Amino acid sequence: MTGLDTDRTGTGPALLDGHLVVDRGTFRLDVRLRIAAGQVVALLGPNGAGKTTALRALAGLQPLAGGHVTLGGVDLDRPDRRRFVPPERRPIGVVFQDYLLFPHLSALDNVAFGPRRHGADRRTAREQAAGWLARVGLAEQAHRRPRQLSGGQAQRVALARALAVRPTLLLLDEPLAALDARTRLDTRAELHRHLHAHTGATLLVTHDPLDALVLADRLVIVEDGQVVQTGDAATVTARPRTDYVARLVGLNLYRGHAHGHTVQLGDAGRETFALSAVDRLDGDAFVVFRPAAVALHPHRPDGSPRNTWSATVVGIQRHGDNLRVQLDGPIAAVADLTPAAAAHLRLAPGQQVWAAVKATDTYAYPATAPPGT
Template sequence: MSAPLLDARIVVERGTFRLDVPLTVAAGEVVALLGPNGAGKTTALRALAGLQPLSAGHVTLDGTDLDRPDRRSWTPTERRPIGVVFQDYLLFPHLTARDNVAFGPRRHGADRRTARRVADEWLTRVGLTAYATRRPRQLSGGQAQRVALARALAVAPALLLLDEPLAALDARTRLDTRAELQRHLDAHAGATVLVTHDPLDALVLADRLVIVEGGRVVQEGDAATVTARPRTDYVARLVGLNLHRGHADGHTVRVADGLVLAVAEKLDGDAFVAFRPAAVALHPGRPDGSPRNTWPATVVGVQRHGDNMRVQLDGPIGVAADVTPAAVAQLRLAPGQAVWAAVKAAETHAYPAT
């Protein structure tokens, strides 16, 4: 297996916060950094860009050390072979779209004519030839995002960094721009690191997900692996699952005092149990019959979720249940309402926690 194009251990200490994230990215690979606010994602991206010096660790790109504190080696941002697309794009307001894109090649030593030719080629690739002479204030959000991407890619970067590149767009523009961005990332020969809060952006654009919480990597893998076996509450919410940790004994998992869930898998030891909100049925009283997993719960919130209603429940375990609007009306669900929750064993997925 060939060496990764990006090989980094990003260690940054700021006050009481310590970020320590190992990260490797192969040529042509897109890796998404996900995590809650304050997890350290943007700090990691800034460290890769050279905007935040490392406290320890290293950033090595294509065999060259860009930041290595133990060897007193540090390369300034402008000399790193990277392209960056910031959340707010940060286009130069006084320059046209063409000159914004040409800025990178000029900075890397190209003459004005060559830089403008490269800029025109990239504006054609992103479908903005007709907007070459417009300034940023004359562009829509989606157009500005494409200019920022063209500017980042015009220097043929070994590493492309994307910081919430779609966050400033409305829902429809985001859909179209995401598809456009995916096409350009597929064609990018270098390594790409994407920071995003949006699980859909990550699932569509990235080859691999790295989940960061509290400055540490808590889970990583391809989308199928991460979504099938979440290992933290954040990841479970990200992929839309209820997740509980407990102790397994055969086909049961004790997840709380007094609550033992029957599960389809046979396990022993520490285990996770995951199930979809749609698998949770609600009843006005204790149900009879087939569901083996039942427990009393209290409604703490009801809100619309797509075509259904999402009901947040408290009790031995906190769960989310997706039910129809008709069920909400029939059961008169409202905060403080007492109900019974039920999940069939066949609807659960249990797996080792270690």
Template sequence: MTDVRTEPAAGPLVDARLTVDRGAFRLDLPLRIDAGEVVALLGPNGAGKTTAVRTLAGLQPLTAGHLTLAGRPIDHPEHRLWTPAERRGVGVVFQDYLLFPHLSALDNVAFGPRRHGADKRAAREQAACWLARVGLAEHGRRKPRQLSGGQAQRVALARALAVEPALLLLDEPLAALDARTRLETRAELHRHLAEHPGAALLVTHDPLDALVLADRLVIIEDGRVVQEGNAATITAQPRTDYVARLVGLNLYRGRAEGRTVRLGDGFALTVADSLHGDAFVAFPPAAVALHRGRPDGSPRNAWPAVVATLQRHGDNLRVQLDGPLAVAADVTPAAAAQLQLSTGQPVWAAVKAAETRAYPADPRAGAGGSAG
């Protein structure tokens, strides 16, 4: 059995400050996860997500900071404490699953309990129970090469959960699946995470996985947390270009004076909210209307633009515009045909003030730009 149990602790099940130096890069990530909570860790390539997973799993020691699981110190460089991976009580589902190719599905799942002291028979009994829980009771004799992608993912999940981990790490667990299998497996994963009594950390680049599976989102860039909160908070008020792209919004930063926000280059946006000081302005691409000429009357924000790119985006077209305000706009194929949109074409863009959201910006944070 594991050295770290999932009985409720006085504080969060995971209490960590992950500080890791790798050359010029530094990860500095405070992380707290309660029992039964699923936290999604998101960020662009190079943000430090993989380093965080390796550190929590025991594959990369901390440079500084600390890691405590269920009240037990696991990694504390200042005290010269470091616990090997097999004694941490951490289960990991890797992106490529990393199943042992020479072992059956049953023995893959039994591997963890065996490493934690169970005899072969007991370990196989535990493994059989876990395969049944993930719907693969009849697949125990199969080798990994005989499993579909979705089945391999479920075997990897069963292997991770069979050690009764205090912390379950899921490193891009759905990335290797095709779209249809991903949808089905996401629903199954959601059920198993809801039943897991310990803490869970989901590392992903897919906002849909995070929004469906996680209770809370932690977003990192350049090794540091840039935003944290539930899905509603993050999607309503993104605070960096990366987050804005993640949730599909255009984002700008400027100086608010009442209902006018003046951006760094002097361009001014009229907004629905009255603010004073540093502010963000966000609006969805669907709020951007395109016209052949300058629109009359209603829009309070209108400017000349040039079509930079045209791409299919769901049932619509995503139009990236250059000009005094770089912006993404979503238009229907019918509207695009009517406007005869093409790369390099001049158009007018317009956004109603009522379609915008303005909110205070932390003056210590980096400057925002545009995102689509």
């Protein structure tokens, strides 16, 4: 590997320091990325957010319009200094979504391709490739061609090929997207082991929150070409800052203005939400609560719930063992109900119900983003 000390927290010096500015027609990517040695960072966002554009810019497949890519203190792309290192000369390994293995080469020769390009003779390159295939558990598949491999095996060959060049930066573009559910589970565990052993920097591009949460030390959330939130998994899941992130982690999120133990939701402040007695805020704030905290009633409830509103059922979907109910009204929300509870209410699209959330089931925090978010 690189022989560098690892820092999975990302608090040490950055091995990758990037400010990626790319213009593609009406779309503009403007993203800052810093990754320490030994750290795995997940770039997470919806389709069209700019994730793959960022990866291509780092790999040298998409020149920057501005900013810079600096790896190990060396500028790879800096437009203002007319500095651009072509892809084949960058110390970067890439695992593409479709793996892009050479169909006419065996697994062994696919992995040996990188060392050969870096100057190793055929025998040495194949010895190195055999070692990497053994590390990913594919020694017995060395002489098979890609069409003879399963999806999980092809993914591991692609990973071995990327690691065989001993990259300072490893880029993974949706590496598990092409796998079925069972293979994905097993391969994710294997990938986690190999990424943990990689002493260079790793960037994982994905739209799958589970891949990001399991594999990455830090998350960078991008929407519309901009970073909207960064942090470790615990911070991002506990305090989402956009609707996309809230949906990603399964929470209802609202922004409003707090006055002590209440928050007026929306710009007009038409709806007031009561907070837990332990939450006291003043100023712009976010309020979140879990879908499971939303109770539905045929009539306005009496008793303990302090937050109630009239809602219309607009959709019902299966969600694990429960049903996820989409609600419209003064406060749009999603609620998770057991099938028995839904049957008791005889829920159907268009039905009018009352929604209720206890103040103790809410969580509020300032809307002003902390530094670096």
